Amino acid sequence: MRKFKPYGLIALLLASIAFPIAFPSPAITTIAFFTLLYAAAATAWNIFAGYTGYIALGHAAYVGIGSYAMAIFCKDWNLQGGYLPFVLIPLAGIVAALVSIPMGWIALRTRKHTFVVVTIAMFFVFQLMAFNLRGLTNGSVGMTLPIPTDWSGAFFNFPFYYVALAILLVALGHSWWIRHSKYGLGLLAIRDDEERARGLGVKTGQFKLTAFVISAFYVGMVGALHAYFIESLYPAFAFDPLFDLVIALMCFLGGLGTLSGPILGAIILEPTQQYFTMRFSQNGYYLIIYGAMFLAIILFLPDGILPTLSRWLAKRQSSGTVRDGEDSDSVQVQAPSPNAEGVTR
Amino acid sequence: MTLILDAFITGLLSGAIYALMASGLTLIFGVMDIINVGQGALVILGAYLSFFLQQHFHIDLFVGLLITMPTMFLLGVGLELAFIRPIKRNRTTLSILITFAISLIIEGLLSLVFTTNLVQMHAWYVDTSLRIGNFYLAWVYIFDFALSAVLLGALYIVLYRTKFGYALRASMQNRTAAELVGINVERISAITFGIGVALAAAGGMAYGATTTFNPNSLYDLISRLLVIIILGGMGSLRGALIAALGMLVIEDITSVVWSPIWANTVFFMLLVVVLVLRPQGLFGQLEGRKQ
Numbered sequence: 001m002r003k004f005k006p007y008g009l010i011a012l013l014l015a016s017i018a019f020p021i022a023f024p025s026p027a028i029t030t031i032a033f034f035t036l037l038y039a040a041a042a043t044a045w046n047i048f049a050g051y052t053g054y055i056a057l058g059h060a061a062y063v064g065i066g067s068y069a070m071a072i073f074c075k076d077w078n079l080q081g082g083y084l085p086f087v088l089i090p091l092a093g094i095v096a097a098l099v100s101i102p103m104g105w106i107a108l109r110t111r112k113h114t115f116v117v118v119t120i121a122m123f124f125v126f127q128l129m130a131f132n133l134r135g136l137t138n139g140s141v142g143m144t145l146p147i148p149t150d151w152s153g154a155f156f157n158f159p160f161y162y163v164a165l166a167i168l169l170v171a172l173g174h175s176w177w178i179r180h181s182k183y184g185l186g187l188l189a190i191r192d193d194e195e196r197a198r199g200l201g202v203k204t205g206q207f208k209l210t211a212f213v214i215s216a217f218y219v220g221m222v223g224a225l226h227a228y229f230i231e232s233l234y235p236a237f238a239f240d241p242l243f244d245l246v247i248a249l250m251c252f253l254g255g256l257g258t259l260s261g262p263i264l265g266a267i268i269l270e271p272t273q274q275y276f277t278m279r280f281s282q283n284g285y286y287l288i289i290y291g292a293m294f295l296a297i298i299l300f301l302p303d304g305i306l307p308t309l310s311r312w313l314a315k316r317q318s319s320g321t322v323r324d325g326e327d328s329d330s331v332q333v334q335a336p337s338p339n340a341e342g343v344t345r
Numbered sequence: 346m347t348l349i350l351d352a353f354i355t356g357l358l359s360g361a362i363y364a365l366m367a368s369g370l371t372l373i374f375g376v377m378d379i380i381n382v383g384q385g386a387l388v389i390l391g392a393y394l395s396f397f398l399q400q401h402f403h404i405d406l407f408v409g410l411l412i413t414m415p416t417m418f419l420l421g422v423g424l425e426l427a428f429i430r431p432i433k434r435n436r437t438t439l440s441i442l443i444t445f446a447i448s449l450i451i452e453g454l455l456s457l458v459f460t461t462n463l464v465q466m467h468a469w470y471v472d473t474s475l476r477i478g479n480f481y482l483a484w485v486y487i488f489d490f491a492l493s494a495v496l497l498g499a500l501y502i503v504l505y506r507t508k509f510g511y512a513l514r515a516s517m518q519n520r521t522a523a524e525l526v527g528i529n530v531e532r533i534s535a536i537t538f539g540i541g542v543a544l545a546a547a548g549g550m551a552y553g554a555t556t557t558f559n560p561n562s563l564y565d566l567i568s569r570l571l572v573i574i575i576l577g578g579m580g581s582l583r584g585a586l587i588a589a590l591g592m593l594v595i596e597d598i599t600s601v602v603w604s605p606i607w608a609n610t611v612f613f614m615l616l617v618v619v620l621v622l623r624p625q626g627l628f629g630q631l632e633g634r635k636q
Contacts, residue, residue: 055438109624113437117571124568125613132606287453294446
């Protein structure tokens with residue numbers, strides 16, 4: 001099983017690199033770009049929420065901070081549209097990460113249920129600040145970013161696509177590394193039983209905060225790239241309350257806490273979402289369809305596609321032949337749910 | 346000085362409206378251990394229902410509550426049966442996502458039916474004011490305050506003076522133990538959810554009568570409600586009541602002394618301060634280890 005992995009991965013990588021060359025139509029590359037962007041955000045969110053079991057619903061705040069950081073850098077340094085602003089993306093990510101340190105520290109003082117609520121509340125604080133700090137963000141008037149004027153319409157999406165792919169790959173690599181490190185083991189221990197993990201010497205506070213900051217960093221980069229792509233920023237859109245719901249849904253659909261689940265979820269959901277937005281641009285329909293989809297996924301597939309699939313495969317295997325050692329990748333991540341009653345002791 | 350006093354009174358009166366909405370939210374959390382992120386949407390739905398009854402059937406806003414509250418109660422029970430009860434594992438987390446989805450659907454339906462134009466309710470008590478010295482106060486604030494007092498009083502009586510209330514408080518303290526002594530916790534949960542949603546209907550009418558709203562207002566509402574129940578301590582009714590009154594008073598005073606723009610922010614800053622000093626909120630209990 002393990003031997004085939006690299007080939008599959010390389011094939012996928014080549015396919016994703018070749019994709020825009022094979023389908024150069026701007027309509028398709030735009031959808032592909034957004035899919036990669038959301039896949040990166042979902043992967044980053046999963047590093048924190050999936051591994052620690054703490055569901056954060058305020059990461060949209062770091063998207064907003066990343067995008068505003070990008071816009072402000074471009075404005076203050078008088079950057080022209082082109083390749084140069086891409087270099088600033090990691091810097092915007094660092095800004096988001098820096099902001100997330102005190103925020104994460106405060107939010108993580110609370111435990112699971114309250115934590116979710118605190119992150120939502122903090123998100124609204126930042127949205128409000130984007131409206132109110134007019135000197136910095138220009139308030140509800142919004143900001144514009146430099147437009148790469150010398151890129152033709154056909155070529156425009158290409159650089160964005162590859163930068164998004166790069167962010168996704170780095171985030172995925174980081175996620176993989178965390179998953180297979182002692183640090184990641186500590187995070188999973190926190191998810192399964194925080195008190196016991198602490199008793200066993202895991203520095204739970206520090207572990208959780210680091211994961212929070214790492215995911216905020218990538219999400220901030222996603223925000224910066226997104227801002228540069230759409231070239232304008234408004235508080236209500238840069239700080240979008242739907243964002244967290246969308247990436248959480250992607251992780252849940254693919255399999256929360258698995259390595260590739262978030263990407264699978266993004267590949268399924270983002271094109272669907274783009275299609276619905278195009279088809280039913282009237283806001284109401286779009287929300288209803290999205291909400292219904294969400295309900296269906298959580299009610300009928302609460303564990304996500306990958307864990308359900310791997311359990312099904314394992315069942316088939318064990319009924320046929322002797323089960324040959326667990327697959328060391330994403331499969332065994334899905335331990336019994338942390339809140340399942342009676343499991344912890 | 347009189348300005349501050351005026352702000353204090355307005356804050357106290359509008360705080361009562363928030364107390365009404367937040368009490369439903371914190372009650373649901375206390376009994377069922379789930380966070381109903383859809384409360385904001387349900388409040389707006391309640392406001393639109395009252396508005397609809399008034400526009401099309403000329404039913405007074407307060408009288409309309411006799412129709413909207415039972416309707417929303419049934420809606421709440423229905424939502425609980427259809428979407429909350431089927432969740433078997435990881436209830437708290439999944440319930441947040443589910444109620445968020447419900448909130449989206451409600452927002453979508455409301456924008457379809459009523460569009461996103463801002464709505465303003467009219468009635469004699471909304472449009473005329475009571476004059477106290479140099480200070481004008483719309484009658485609706487006083488009526489809303491009375492409504493909150495009556496409903497919260499009724500809730501208190503139900504919780505502390507009836508057998509159902511004893512069962513409900515037992516489920517709040519310990520779900521499993523309540524089940525063991527023969528309380529039908531599932532039934533209590535459904536009814537609690539219904540009560541929470543019915544309170545949202547009343548809160549929605551009270552809210553809608555004091556301000557303009559559209560389906561998007563739910564985001565502003567839910568963020569404030571969440572802050573209120575965190576501050577009060579999740580699951581504490583008394584905490585929600587005090588936090589709602591306190592927050593709104595502080596907000597209104599800030600907007601007078603400093604600037605209305607920053608009033609909201611002060612609201613959230615307080616949250617940060619309280620969380621640093623007292624993570625469990627003002628009246629909350631530290632979460633022990635759940636078995």
